[in-house]
Amino acid sequence: MKFTVLTIFPEMFAPLKESILKRAQEAGLIEISLVNFRDYAASKHKNVDDIPYGGGSGMVLKPEPIYFALQDIRKTNCKQRIILLSPQGKIYDQETAMRLTAFDELIFLCGHYEGFDERIRSWADEELSIGNYVLTGGELAAMVIIDSVARLIPGVLGKESSFEHDSYSQGLLEYPQYTRPPEFMGMKVPEILLSGHHAKIEAWRRKESLRRTFLRRPDLFAKAEFMASDYELLEELAQEYPELARHRAKWERFRPRPKLKRRTKASDQAKPDSQGE
Numbered sequence: 001m002k003f004t005v006l007t008i009f010p011e012m013f014a015p016l017k018e019s020i021l022k023r024a025q026e027a028g029l030i031e032i033s034l035v036n037f038r039d040y041a042a043s044k045h046k047n048v049d050d051i052p053y054g055g056g057s058g059m060v061l062k063p064e065p066i067y068f069a070l071q072d073i074r075k076t077n078c079k080q081r082i083i084l085l086s087p088q089g090k091i092y093d094q095e096t097a098m099r100l101t102a103f104d105e106l107i108f109l110c111g112h113y114e115g116f117d118e119r120i121r122s123w124a125d126e127e128l129s130i131g132n133y134v135l136t137g138g139e140l141a142a143m144v145i146i147d148s149v150a151r152l153i154p155g156v157l158g159k160e161s162s163f164e165h166d167s168y169s170q171g172l173l174e175y176p177q178y179t180r181p182p183e184f185m186g187m188k189v190p191e192i193l194l195s196g197h198h199a200k201i202e203a204w205r206r207k208e209s210l211r212r213t214f215l216r217r218p219d220l221f222a223k224a225e226f227m228a229s230d231y232e233l234l235e236e237l238a239q240e241y242p243e244l245a246r247h248r249a250k251w252e253r254f255r256p257r258p259k260l261k262r263r264t265k266a267s268d269q270a271k272p273d274s275q276g277e
């Protein structure tokens with residue numbers, strides 16, 4: 001997958017040359033290309049911004065340099081997506097990260113100063129914001145998106161399963177993690193994790209994931225999809241947190257059915273019992 005960034009501060013992208021993304025680039029799994037759109041400015045002083053029409057403070061990014069840079073990058077033989085970074089965009093989340101992995105190339109437009117001339121917006125396929133706050137430029141936002149999309153690309157994390165249990169991947173927060181030593185400053189690793197009993201560990205993790213999501217992110221818990229195997233775990237949690245039982249309708253359909261009584265030959269001829277079993 002290719003990530004192309006249109007920016008006037010390409011030096012800001014040095015962090016992408018470290019660690020996991022560095023290895024992913026060396027392995028040819030991802031490619032990151034930085035395009036300084038100042039190079040496409042026609043004026044003698046390579047101006048990329050100008051004062052706003054109508055007055056007001058700050059400078060606005062001019063349309064021409066970005067337009068000509070995009071013309072250079074646009075291809076028809078691969079699935080490209082132009083993403084304009086803006087605090088006015090749709091809030092970026094894990095679901096969006098997953099969706100973006102379907103493209104061959106993501107092209108980011110990084111704003112600066114007071115932002116973009118409004119006409120630039122019409123060349124973008126979508127506008128994304130990384131949160132309800134205002135940054136000085138789109139560079140950090142582009143890095144956040146590149147990092148979180150790249151780690152979903154097969155092979156980037158080494159083991160493909162590495163992100164499956166991550167927070168948000170299944171609509172829940174991840175369970176607590178521990179490593180050695182088994183005890184530190186009197187704080188012990190939960191016994192179950194040392195037991196080597198895989199099924200019990202899985203159940204413990206799922207329950208803690210449900211607990212964490214309920215306690216920390218009730219908004220996510222309210223939207224979560226549950227599985228039949230969650231029934232008992234959720235009922236146990238409902239004993240601990242009576243407010244959690246308010247959501248019972250979401251897992252009630254998984255309530256195990258009462259077992260049918262086995263019929264003996266004699267009872268076959270007898271009248272069916274009152275429950276019709």
Ligand SMILES: C[S@@+](CC[C@H](N)C(=O)[O-])C[C@H]1O[C@@H](n2cnc3c(N)ncnc32)[C@H](O)[C@@H]1O
Nearest residue numbers: 085086087111114115129130134135137138141
């Ligand atoms: C100072 S901001 C401009 C804000 C603009 N005046 C407004 O109120 O919408 C400069 C640039 O930083 C980037 N930026 C700022 N906050 C952002 C956010 N939350 N998410 C993504 N990009 C952001 C955008 O590219 C924006 O054009």
